Amino acid sequence: LEREGELGGAMAAAAELHFLVVPLIAQGHIIPMVEVARLIAARGARATVVTTPVNAARNRAVVEGARREGLAVELAEIAFPGPEFGVPEGLENMDQLVDVDRDMYLSLQRAIWAMAAPLEAYVRALPRRPDCLVADYCNPWTAPVCDRLGIVRIVMPCPSAYFLLATHSLTKHGVYGRVAGELEPYEVPDFPVRAVVNTATFRRFLQWPGLEEEERDATEAEHTADGFVINTFRDIEGVFIDGYAAALGRRTWAIGPTCAAANADADARASRGNRADVDVGRILSWLDARPPASVLYISFGSISHLAAKQVIELARGVEASGWPFVWAIKEAKATTAAAAAVREWLDGEGYEERVKDRGLLVRGWAPQVSILSHPATGGFLTHCGWNATLEAISHGVPALTWPTILDQFSSERLLVDVLGVGVRSGVTAPSMYLPAEAEGVQVTSADVEKAVAELMDGAARRARARELAAKARVAMEEGGSSHADMTDMIRYVSELAAKKRHERDAQLNSLT
Numbered sequence: 001l002e003r004e005g006e007l008g009g010a011m012a013a014a015a016e017l018h019f020l021v022v023p024l025i026a027q028g029h030i031i032p033m034v035e036v037a038r039l040i041a042a043r044g045a046r047a048t049v050v051t052t053p054v055n056a057a058r059n060r061a062v063v064e065g066a067r068r069e070g071l072a073v074e075l076a077e078i079a080f081p082g083p084e085f086g087v088p089e090g091l092e093n094m095d096q097l098v099d100v101d102r103d104m105y106l107s108l109q110r111a112i113w114a115m116a117a118p119l120e121a122y123v124r125a126l127p128r129r130p131d132c133l134v135a136d137y138c139n140p141w142t143a144p145v146c147d148r149l150g151i152v153r154i155v156m157p158c159p160s161a162y163f164l165l166a167t168h169s170l171t172k173h174g175v176y177g178r179v180a181g182e183l184e185p186y187e188v189p190d191f192p193v194r195a196v197v198n199t200a201t202f203r204r205f206l207q208w209p210g211l212e213e214e215e216r217d218a219t220e221a222e223h224t225a226d227g228f229v230i231n232t233f234r235d236i237e238g239v240f241i242d243g244y245a246a247a248l249g250r251r252t253w254a255i256g257p258t259c260a261a262a263n264a265d266a267d268a269r270a271s272r273g274n275r276a277d278v279d280v281g282r283i284l285s286w287l288d289a290r291p292p293a294s295v296l297y298i299s300f301g302s303i304s305h306l307a308a309k310q311v312i313e314l315a316r317g318v319e320a321s322g323w324p325f326v327w328a329i330k331e332a333k334a335t336t337a338a339a340a341a342v343r344e345w346l347d348g349e350g351y352e353e354r355v356k357d358r359g360l361l362v363r364g365w366a367p368q369v370s371i372l373s374h375p376a377t378g379g380f381l382t383h384c385g386w387n388a389t390l391e392a393i394s395h396g397v398p399a400l401t402w403p404t405i406l407d408q409f410s411s412e413r414l415l416v417d418v419l420g421v422g423v424r425s426g427v428t429a430p431s432m433y434l435p436a437e438a439e440g441v442q443v444t445s446a447d448v449e450k451a452v453a454e455l456m457d458g459a460a461r462r463a464r465a466r467e468l469a470a471k472a473r474v475a476m477e478e479g480g481s482s483h484a485d486m487t488d489m490i491r492y493v494s495e496l497a498a499k500k501r502h503e504r505d506a507q508l509n510s511l512t
């Protein structure tokens, strides 16, 4: 009874609240943050995802699906100031940055920072001031906006707690400043597990030449946040979550895996993040015809592109493995020279025809959670983006780990070394650190063949993956740790927002 009273109280507290959710304009951020909005709305609050027109269009089906389920989730559009910074009209997502130069990336970041003005104008025009803004870690420009408007600001960093704690420790102990080169090995200090890493594979988001100011803003906004929500759960990352919360000295709630909150409605789920470049029914019936846990799903997420030679090695390796596979091969869709070379090879070889009894290529965006949740899917060759990592874990699918950049190398360690649900492909660093003669190849077709066999045959690993999936489900259900953390976050925001409202009223009264 007491527990029911508690939950009832939490729902009542939530009913009055309006959250804004402001993700970085990248698939790996928007997708989980739309799901956070959904989770908040499932507690009776209102949640509005504020993003740019291109991204709003991509996520409309998912949001509409949530609304059909009776949840108060909305999308609000603010104009993207890209063109003012030389970014072409319509380029509003990191996944559109294929084959552009570094200057364009920096211009895009400057344009993102300039979203502060349209965001503030949008909030000021609302009939009632929202209570809380859930800000992407990569959107620290929201901090002064929240300060001016008197709104609670909860920061959502999109990587794992493992990565957050490791990079925090490396920064705090001045390790980055001491090392001679990007590939010099060193041990992460003050870390719950032994991890020998290097700067090429373990650097903070925004820790790049040319983004020093943006990186400073992000670190400052991290230290002044009213709290953090992290897309993870205690059973896989408890020590890292606690370590990060203690290091930052701020409230930290582990509220994931958010993919467990993907739409119940199958059609809406199939367009999660973007419309699929394939007939979803065709994929599902193709999977229906395969035995349980027999299919390897291959995807490198939304941003990472392999060199053409590496794609070819991979293609030959999976073909030789003999296992059925679905491959989200976005290299076959992009407009780059590398993509053209991939297409030319695929067509010249008659590859698709040759493997048609067991291989399905999706040239572009695949309905990833629909594929991973199918019982025929038994392995995931993944670039280890944090969302992909959580999606593998939540669906009980063991991973063949192939990190390419950023926090992907830390997710590989978590999957393989900490959780025991992964097999390494053998990649050691982002391919830009390879000698030019390698032409982007780190994993040969023979390596692929061997790793796929090890992954697909590994019964003990698969059993462990299934145990974790069961734990993920429990964490998100009533009584589970992530469910409880979400309840606590909403209660905390409710109290803090009331305090901020009183402060605003007092300020107004003193002016009149």
Ligand code: UDP
Pocket (backbone or CB within 6 Å): 027, 028, 029, 031, 272, 273, 299, 300, 301, 302, 303, 304, 328, 364, 365, 366, 367, 368, 369, 384, 385, 386, 387, 388, 389, 391
């Ligand atoms: N995704 C998808 N279809 C694709 C590629 C990616 O649905 O063809 C989704 C994937 O399920 C994940 C997100 O896009 O939720 C990508 O995030 P992640 O952190 O895995 O990688 P990133 O794209 O940020 O490198």
